Amino acid sequence: MKTLSRQQFLSYTASAGAAMLLSSLEGFATGGPAKKIRVAIIGCGSVSNRYIPHLQGSSQVEIVALCDIRRERAVKHLETYNLGKMPVYGSVDELLAGVPFDMMVTLTDMQVHGELNKKALLAGRHVWSEKPMANTYAEGKALYDLAGSKGLKIWGAPAVVNSPQFEFMAGLVRDGKLGRIASAHGQYGHTGPGWSGFFYEKGGGSMPDLGVYNMATLTGLLGPARAVMAMTSIVNPERTVDDKGKIKVEAEDNAHILLEHDKGVISHIMCGFNYFDPHGHEAGAQSLHSIQVFGDQGNMRLVGYDWESNGVYLDNSWTEPPVLHVKDSKGYQWQEGATKVAGALATGVSPRINALHALHVLEIIEAARASSDTGRKIQLESSFPWPMITVTNKQA
Ligand SMILES: NC(=O)c1ccc[n+]([C@@H]2O[C@H](COP(=O)([O-])OP(=O)(O)OC[C@H]3O[C@@H](n4cnc5c(N)ncnc54)[C@H](O)[C@@H]3O)[C@@H](O)[C@H]2O)c1
Numbered sequence: 001m002k003t004l005s006r007q008q009f010l011s012y013t014a015s016a017g018a019a020m021l022l023s024s025l026e027g028f029a030t031g032g033p034a035k036k037i038r039v040a041i042i043g044c045g046s047v048s049n050r051y052i053p054h055l056q057g058s059s060q061v062e063i064v065a066l067c068d069i070r071r072e073r074a075v076k077h078l079e080t081y082n083l084g085k086m087p088v089y090g091s092v093d094e095l096l097a098g099v100p101f102d103m104m105v106t107l108t109d110m111q112v113h114g115e116l117n118k119k120a121l122l123a124g125r126h127v128w129s130e131k132p133m134a135n136t137y138a139e140g141k142a143l144y145d146l147a148g149s150k151g152l153k154i155w156g157a158p159a160v161v162n163s164p165q166f167e168f169m170a171g172l173v174r175d176g177k178l179g180r181i182a183s184a185h186g187q188y189g190h191t192g193p194g195w196s197g198f199f200y201e202k203g204g205g206s207m208p209d210l211g212v213y214n215m216a217t218l219t220g221l222l223g224p225a226r227a228v229m230a231m232t233s234i235v236n237p238e239r240t241v242d243d244k245g246k247i248k249v250e251a252e253d254n255a256h257i258l259l260e261h262d263k264g265v266i267s268h269i270m271c272g273f274n275y276f277d278p279h280g281h282e283a284g285a286q287s288l289h290s291i292q293v294f295g296d297q298g299n300m301r302l303v304g305y306d307w308e309s310n311g312v313y314l315d316n317s318w319t320e321p322p323v324l325h326v327k328d329s330k331g332y333q334w335q336e337g338a339t340k341v342a343g344a345l346a347t348g349v350s351p352r353i354n355a356l357h358a359l360h361v362l363e364i365i366e367a368a369r370a371s372s373d374t375g376r377k378i379q380l381e382s383s384f385p386w387p388m389i390t391v392t393n394k395q396a
Contacts, residue, residue, distance in 0.1 A: 114135050160217050161216065165329070173221055197244035206272045207257070207271060
């Protein structure tokens, strides 16, 4: 099997992104002359190479400006993505004072998301933010309230609840196909990003970068968590990264988190930057069951990552072997969040992605750190509308 390093993966996705995207968006119905949402992208690093082609494939989106404190990165994107002569800015203040737009897509270092998102909201712009929406739950909640007070929207990654595999699993839970749910497990790790130091600095870490996916999936499936207990650690105290050379690791690169849900359900997530995984970000061949949910009449195991899955095994028979369902992702792509919420703004139809869910996950991350520091169980105050799906699950 062919394996790609993280760096190879990213350069591959930069060039192949546009082609991959066209097929993924064929089902993106428009139904008449839709309003176009004018989007500005702030942060033109690695992940922007996945977002830009996806946004470009939507008839409801027009990218109108790019911004990066390393301005040359934004300038390079103009050519790479055939963006013509659109304005390019070197700071958020210039961006917000520049060409008009409707929604800012925040793809910068995690540590500055909160302050950039606040500026955008204050300037009357909707926001899609890569994770996390802010550095703390309180900061994120204040942004959510600010958006509400101004008639604006803010949403945060990830978009895992959009996948058909999530929908299938949520349908099994809702329809009682697993019986009484007891326990669940999620895991996501690799050997860590090598290009930017912020992943390892205070405010970074494996929970907001990786664990966040499993937290969104498991709370999305099992409902809001009421309390958290966790242990986190730093396994590798020093890293060498492209932008800063040798750095000290300040944020957890290893974490185990226990979530207490309603009705006695307990879930567990482990994530880290020191997990050997030959698949890395070549998710297509990944066979690991990264999400597992057990009830007293059945269990389900998600094959591959929750952000790019290869199906869901349902095992609910004493006599028959487990059956693999939902092998086709039906156009879902993990980088689709900004495109989908722009579509929601254009049509007025609420997306499944919910900002309160992203905020809940942010509170879990903060609570996990507090639990690890103090050895205590931390009660959570946030919640979100649950269940997250309404359709009937016909396949099981
Ligand atoms: N790289 C991925 O595969 C990936 C996947 C999913 C999510 N993410 C998330 O996307 C975000 C960005 O990650 P990345 O890997 O693209 O990082 P990156 O370091 O490659 O890119 C970040 C970019 O933001 C710019 N930037 C930093 N501060 C800024 C500011 N104040 N104003 C304008 N620009 C600023 C940097 O100059 C850099 O070009 C993170 O939240 C990360 O967790 C990344």
